[in-house]
Amino acid sequence: MSQHVRPLYELRDEARTARARGELSRARDALWGALQHTIAREEEYVALTGEMREVLALQGDMRSALTVAWYAGTEQTQRPLLEHVPPIDRARTLLAWADRETSASRQQGLYAKAAEAYEEAGLVAQAAIARERGQDFERARALWSRLAQILSSSGADFYAAGLSRFNLARTSLRTGDTAAAREAVFSSVHLLEEAADRYETIGQRERAFDCYQVLIAIGRESSVFEHVLEGYVNVIRILREDHLRYYALQSYEEAVAAAEKQGETSAAATLSREMAAYARKEGLPMVANFAMLTQARLWQEVSTMALRRGTPPEIAENALLAAVIALGEAGQYHKVGDVYRALSELPLEESRRKHYGKARARYLEAQDLTIDASPLPAQLRHEVGFPEVWHVDLVEWEQAGSASQATGDVVLDPGQWSEVTRRRAMLARLTALAIEAQEEKGGASRDAPVLYATLAEQLSAVELYTILSPLERLFRRPEASVRGAVVRALSRFLYKRTFITVRDALVDADPTVVHEARKALEELRFPHAFDPLARVYREAQSQQTRQSAVRALSKIDTFEASELLLGIIRHDGSEERAAAVDALKKVRGMKFIDLARGALPELTGAPQAAVREILHDRGVSV
Structure with missing residues (x-):
């Protein structure tokens, strides 16, 4: 993306003049520049998308024209383009029409057409979801059954297989086949437990968390409290380990209520006892x-x-x-x-x-x-519903890191995302489509790495969790410049999952990628980043990487982070101690200060001098 963006009115005038002369490429370039003004007034931006749609259609780039039409277009402007785009774009468009349709009969018809287009594109999960939205549970069940068989036979992805089995159980219940539902529930639970174990083993607890959330949903759907309890116990454990105390206490309350509702009063009482001990420990x-x-x-x-x-x-x-x-x-x-x-x-x-x-x-x-x-007081609660990961995560699995698909979903959802976010997603999708067109021709052009790096930069501006998958796919590119651009982009994604790719980048064969990864590491500072940052610190062979992890940890104002930093000052090497001292002198959090003052009488030698230096620079008397 260009660092210098010309005034919008100037670019728009240039585009109109060029189009009048029949210079469509020049008009397109000028409008592309104008669309970079993602904070422009809505009416101005909508007008730009309309002009861009017309130019793209005249050039025969129907996929891009439809993309621009998605932003603020109507069925009237989108419909003429549908016969010229692949099934996946037709499906997504029809699904968006169905979601906002008010007539129930027409809505069902649109969902059915969307499902047919998804099937034509070979996207079974998304076809099944469209059938479910259209209340066609018989066909949805058949699709989930097909997907479950494919995934179970491959044995490659226990999580996706478990989700597909759960969806089979849900739709079997809705079609009255309780025996099939029970069998699917049993298989789903087994697969999700296996997936959770694997995720925890490799340090991806946030993915294990999703597995346990699905177990709760399975227990509720099947009325088997054992699954609900297993899910809640592990969800609470992970939240506590990640120091998300308010989320953990909310989950305790939900678990107690669920147990009491199921008549499992002893379990509810036991959970209440654990909740009390935890709340007291957390100062509540x-x-x-x-x-x-x-x-x-x-x-x-x-x-x-x-x-x-x-x-x-x-x-x-x-x-x-x-x-x-x-x-x-x-x-x-x-x-x-x-x-x-x-x-x-x-x-x-x-x-x-x-x-x-x-x-x-x-x-x-x-x-x-x-x-x-x-x-727990209302102001400390997080009133966010748990997403339907049994749909959301299967869509991500099926999209396989496609940037054009992930960004398309954002553009088509004005109810959930802001205008600016949707505009940025639209620009990224247009770049992704240009890349796909090049790839379909076979062989990469000379400027392909530049396009991939541009896409990574554009994706970084979207900053949504759903964009992580396309960035992860981009990181697998062979060009170091692209991998470096991806890591720079990831520094804006404050999610635990981000660390999966950053950790790979920290041991990349190219030193420039490693350098970008260390810089990104220092930006990934948020309370529940403690566990992955601590893991990076413990496992890193590089002194510089360990120092970057220390600098990031110093910006996390929690007792656990402070305790680790004090341990580094006490027991680790002089380089790590120096990094910790330098970082802790610059931050504002008080947890380390409180801990250090209490520990100071027990310290001797270099560790005591280091702590005194920090306290002195922070203006704390000892």
């Missing part, structure tokens, strides 16, 4: 108190249900004793006395009943402490 006493009181209530319900079922009274006794502990920790002493009364009334041996009666007497005059007990 009101949430911890809320969880303790919830736990006490649930244990009392366990006792009541046990007595109703006629189970041995010792089960009810153990549940009530757990409630006593919870209420005691929360300072609810009057309520403790009430529970001891319930214990004294259980059909137990006389000596135990007397013991509980005496315990109750000690609490007759006791009062409950006034405590702040409330769930």
Whole structure:
């Protein structure tokens, strides 16, 4: 993308003059320059896309013309182009029409046509999704079955295979075939567990997280609480390990509610106990108190249900004793006395009943402490729905890193993405289409590396998670200049998945790519980047890479990052210590300062001098 963009009005006038003279290439170049003004007013930008569409159509570049028409065009402007583009572009256009159609009958027809076009393009997953949207679950089920068989036989991608089996189970349920649904659920769970294990083994916990989220959805769809519980336990574990405490506490609340709804009251009480301990550790006493009181209530319900079922009274006794502990920790002493009364009334041996009666007497005059007990406050909640990864991730798998497809999805979704984001995606798609046209002719042109690097730069401006896959594919190019451009682009994508490619770049054969990767590493600083950054630090053979990881870690103001940095100052080499000292003197976070002040009396020699230097430069008296 050019660093110097001429004024929009100048470029537009040039394009109109060139077109009037029949100089279409010059008109196209001028309009291309005008479209770089991605922050222009909407009405101006829409007019530009209309003019560009007309020029591209006159040149016979129908795929690009349709792309531009997607931005603000209508069915009227898009329809004449459909017969001149490949099935994948027809399918995507028809799907967008169907999504915004208000007539139910016409909408179903459009979804059906989109599905047919996707099938013609060989895109089975996207065809099945279109059938589902059109409520044609019989045909959707057949497509998911076909895809599941293909993936299961290949054995290459457990995650995609598990998702396809889950979609088969969903559609089987909707068509009334419960036996097929049960079989598909069993296969899906097995495949997703296998995929999660593999992802965790190679350090891709965010992908394992998706597997566990799908397990929750499978459990809800199939009404099998075991899958729901397995999913939530692992989701919470990963969130806690990534230090996303508010997400973790929200997931605890959801898990407790799910368990209680399924009648799994003991599991709900156990989860509440774990939630209370975690909230207290994270310095959220009101949430911890809320969880303790919830736990006490649930244990009392366990006792009541046990007595109703006629189970041995010792089960009810153990549940009530757990409630006593919870209420005691929360300072609810009057309520403790009430529970001891319930214990004294259980059909137990006389000596135990007397013991509980005496315990109750000690609490007759006791009062409950006034405590702040409330769930996670609204301002700390993250009201974002979990995406349907059983669709989203299969679409990504099927697109196989195609930049033209990923950006096309963005351009066609004005409801989800901003005008500027869609404009940037449109420009990237136009470049991607130019590259595809060259590749189809066979052999790369001399300027191909420049085009690939330009595409990476354009993709970086989109900054959406869905763009990671095209960048990952671009990184596999043989040209070092392209790989370097990809790594520069990745520095703007603050996702854990970004580290997968950056780690590969850190050991690239080309030193310029390694240099770009180290620079990118220092930009990837966000709270849940701690784990991958720590892993880079531990595993890197290069001193410079370790220093870059240290600089990035210094900008993460969490206890875990601070503890690691203090450990580096205490125990690691002088180069790493120097990098940590230099970086920590420049940041503003206070977690390291608090930790270092407490540890200072125990330090000696160079580590103590290093910490004193940091504290002095930060203006902290010791």
